[in-house]
Amino acid sequence: MLYSAGRHRALNAAARGLWGRTGTAYFQPVRCTVRPSSTASVAYTSDKYPSIQRRTDLKKVSAEDVAFFRSVLPPTSVITNEDDLFTYNVDWMRKYRGRSPVVLLPKTTDQVSKLLAYCNQQRLAVVPQGGNTGLVGGGVPVFDEIVISTNLMNQVRSFDDVSGVVACDAGCILEVLDGYLGERGFMMPLDLGAKGSCHVGGNVAANAGGLRFLRYGSLHGTVLGVEAVLPDGTILDNMSTLRKDNTGYDLKQLFIGSEGTLGLVTGVTVSTPRRPNASSIAIQPSVNVAMVGVESFEKVQATFRNAKGMLSEVLSAFEFWDSHAAGLVRAHAVNKAQDPLSAPYPFYVLMETHGSNKEHDDAKLNAFLEHLMENEVVADGVVAQDEAQIKSLWSMRESIPEACSKAGAVYKYDVSIPVPKLYELVEDMRSRLESMGLMGDLVKDVIGYGHMGDGNLHLNITASTYDKRVTDAIEPYVYEWVASHNGSISAEHGLGLMKAHHIGYSKSAAMVNLMQQIKQLVDPNGIMNPYKYFPERA
Template sequence: MPLIQATRYYANTTKNQKTVEYTVDKFPGYVRHDHFKKLSKEDVEFFKSVVGDNGYIYNNEDDLFPFNTDWMNKFRGKSQLVLKPKTTQQVSDILKYCNEQKLAVVPQGGNTGLVGGSVPVFDEIVLSLQAMNKIRGFDSVSGILTADAGCVLEVLDNWLAEKGYMMPLDLGAKGSCHIGGNIATNAGGLRLLRYGSLHGTVLGLEVVLADGTVLDNMSTLRKDNTGYDLKQLFIGSEGTIGVITGVSILTPHRSKAVNVAMLGLNSFEDVQKAFKQSRSELSEILSAFEFWDINALQMFKKHATPKAVMEQEYPFYVLIETSGSNKDHDDEKLTNYLEKMMTDGVAQDGVVAQDETQIRSLWSLREGFTEAMGKEPAVYKYDISMPVNKIYECVQDMRQHLKDGGVYGQEDSPVTDVVAYGHVGDGNLHLNIAAKRLDPKTSSLIEPYLFEWVAKHQGSISAEHGLGVAKNEFLGYSKSPVMIQLMKTTKNMLDPNHILNPYKVISNF
């Protein structure tokens, strides 16, 4: 397995397909596994018989490009075939054939991932779930939704809104990402503090295994204590042991009263104080607690022209959202909390959204950092988790480490900024290192230094983006040898020919 340190960056999104390098050209150490069969015309004819004339794309570079390339142009594969099944049975027929013929397959949802997990490395067949986008059912008493894996997250959320419910997760990519992909990567996002992870809200899954076997575990029960909870294997597995085709998920009531406030603070210690107090004062109505530093705000302003929210700038900001059923009650609790923060000197300034437009405006600032970073020439991007009190220590340590290494802090330095934002409620830091260009010295200074730092402080090298090809070689920093071996044993058992999403997460070759 080659080192791929330089892949944790965002290339400029304005590039066209002629300027996006193939993954295997950038990292020639990757070798196509020779036991995989090359696609033949006979194979294509079989797949055509399964999905029909409109259910595939074959040998058309322009049409294949968006399926071969991740949305930030970091990775690009060489697949010659995209299949778009409409039913679980079609997925089963496809995988059964691929397993028998040893044709490698990459399951793909909305292709909004950041670690190269949903695009080919070589010529793997892309199995797109975008045509499997039907809502199967909804129980308005229990709030349990069943749907195809290809349903777009925002579409589901809007559909549920008409019934007074909402999806239990919210992401910046909600307009494109698929619920099946969310589950396959165990996406976290902005609502985890209130509603927990997908390991808790997903009640059942329909999964097609590598040999075409359909595992029908579409349970709508909240309590089922009969043996192994098999669905948990596939949550976060990134399509390496099965293809999720259906989901049963518990959805909460949509809040009748939503408030959003933003505070300016002088230190990360104050951010922690504000969070601790929010858990006490706001308790059951607290739904989000986000933070960012002044570097993130300045990066946003560099690429956008937001309206001024506060009269002056502060070293840190937090965005707090409450959601409940009684507006007067929630308003009073939030007001008391904000007054205490100001009186105690924890917060230096604050604003409260007065209507839905202002709520969207404040959230657009927090959600706009990723897009702003993507407009930089290059960005090394990391998604890590650790104890909350260590979050900004990690950022400061990285800045100093890059300065000591001679790549940051001078006018001609390749690194231009180190930006931090994330979810304080679950210890999730999004660390972004903006640069003028990709630089081998910078890459070698960041990795594995950052992962060693995270491991030393009992953190995870991937909080919510997964491993894909970007982090698979560093799995040992978060999992023990015994755990990794058990993961490989599971892979060998469920996918003995290794046709599902090869070169990702773990490698048994």
């Protein structure tokens, strides 16, 4: 079903032909697994940020320490080879690089407990690491901290097909876990562009939001329990499968979004929804995806208002991106095919509905799209007709981060802003960089895309290289701008190293002080992910 605004008819035959390639996605899904080809291509974080000094109270790893680690783990799970260490020392954007001399790969919570207890006793700093898909430097060392990776902690522990609660190790890859649930008629409530690499424990530690937050909410609501190992080796077993438990403080919430500063998450229980296309009820279930082109951000907002009113209970995702993002995808996508729409547009919107009655949902979507076209809210649109086309439309949105990284260096900011002001930040930043003479050879483009449903903007600035002049032009201006509009400087990527000193733009001094007191109580020796999350205390 293809629409053309104002004429209520199918697009031309060439556009219809796009969908004639059965089972072929014209944009292939991408994974955030880019690795630098040479060690020299990534500068050390400690060299780039000389103001960050290594803490003198933290011990350096010795041969005796490595010997202890090998007494706890198999030899192959203690990595000391320089070439193998590189992957764990560098983030996928090539922006941060540490000097860890050893990476540990435990398989069990008991092994993690022994490792952390020893590190705490010896004052050895530790960085918990999942799939290493983070964007703020939170999952890689700054200096010579030990990396404890959850790569081998990847088992599903249990699944209850009545309640839909899954219990799993922290190292389960999101897409793999979603596939496991899909075979049983369920799905993970979280969906990310990095789903093929990111770990569930890392998602919890960063409080990742994702593409379907609008329908399924945050991990603070869907995570029912966590198992975490505290810095002293204490195992905090809170693998609850209960939706309601009103006894005492809800301690699991401390670990959701803590970014490895309080302990290492080793297990998670999650309440999962039924997969719309695998419902056991008799009425045919449905997933619909539509993409429309619009002429202004005001019309993006109008589309969203109408979607909330007319699609209401079935609306599961509402994504938007600008023409600059679309241009990068066209230029850098692996499979460079034409857009599914008949012409380029200033803005694109992708909407998804999840329901249990296809006939009902199709009627709602048709009425909604006809209303938009009759009122000239959208200029053009396309509706996917099968699963291959659904994946094709989604892959255009999911290709944006990868396209940005292929353009060169990329400065990434994810912020929450009141929806009416959402795109103003992109326009203001573009004007600012132009007025400072940085656009051109140094700064390539400023793009905006994100999750309209939760006011989450991804501001990406592509450049030929990371340069202090660009960084100084962006920061702290971007944080000041967000704070002045009562927004948050981090919507889902976290604070990590990148935003640790800027938390004050979103949290009061009293709140930061209380968080630091909690950190001091749980991790008095400060071994867990140091230099991150908080500004250094004087």
